[in-house]
Amino acid sequence: MKTTSAELIISAAKDHQFPGGPYPEVALSGRSNVGKSSFINTLLTRKGLARTSQRPGKTQTLNFYFINDRFHFVDVPGYGYAKVSKSEREAWGRTMESYFEKREQLKGVVQLIDARHKPTVDDEMMYDWLKHHDLPVIIVATKADKISKGKWDKHIKQIREGLQVDKEDPVILFSSETAYGKDRAWKEITQLLFSKTERFPKENDEENEPS
Template identity: 50%
Template sequence: MKVTDSEFVISAVSEKQYPNDDLPEFALAGRSNVGKSSLINTIVNRRKLARTSQQPGKTQTLNFYKVNNLLYLVDVPGYGYAKVSKKQREKFGEMIQDYLETRADLKGLVLLVDARHDPTKDDISMFEYAQYLDIPILVVATKMDKLKKMEASQIKQKIGKSLNLKRKNVSFLPFSSVAKLNVDKFWDWIEAHE
């Protein structure tokens, strides 16, 4: 898919604020600093549609981005951020949970994991939760440009040790915002699940 139009629509804190034009939605989740804002900017070919920062955990709302007037990318708050209070974290959790469990427009979850590290406990929980809810999952390994060739060639096996990539409705994609690696393949997966 060629992106010709992308816009930020809303930072929603409650269901009332979610868009109601019934377009397919794809949630993007991952721990803070995994490269989610960078991925969003890269796939829509904009420098600053989603904010990127060195300071993790800033996004505390569900951010809806409309692409080509055809679908929404939904930036889900990064998990595993130490500086928000436990109460706040529980609140985000509830909002994400409600969204993932009840949103009819939700067609898939993109789970971002850092290619350099083993998936965290939070990554595994999110993966298993989405599996349980029967949501199609695309596991994206970010920052592939940081890996050596040998490591890069083994990334699927490495991530597959923690996340069962062989399960039904699970796909895997190595990605890099810096190298713009696999942008087309990202959209291929989205289009196949719209």
């Protein structure tokens, strides 16, 4: 997909701050430092749009990016990082739970996993939680450039088995350094955004179809 426009429209700390409108959206979830910001920047060909940080856990809001005047990417706080207060973690949890459970515009989730390692307990818990709520998931295995090509299949299998990935959920190797996997990631994301399957069906709703 060609990106003609992309902007951060709001960093929402509470659910009442989520933008309205009919635009479909895909959430991006993953452990802190897994490469979510780099993934966003690579997909959108916008260097520096999503800020990368050397300090894990810095993202404490849901960041809504409005793309091509048609849909949102939603960067949610990274999980698995303990150096924040218990009250902060609980506040994030309540806001994200509200988002994932109630957000009608949400079509699915991109869960990013570090391809170099086995999925962590936090990765497994997040995937199980998303599937419990009947959300389609695209697994993106980041940092593929750090693994020799001859071992790619082994690492994909390791992720599929570790998460017990549903057959309908794709696992995509990705590298922000080389843009490997970018086209396939866009293909899967586009299918989620503009499929005819509504998570919360409504009568007389018109579907957003790609032009």
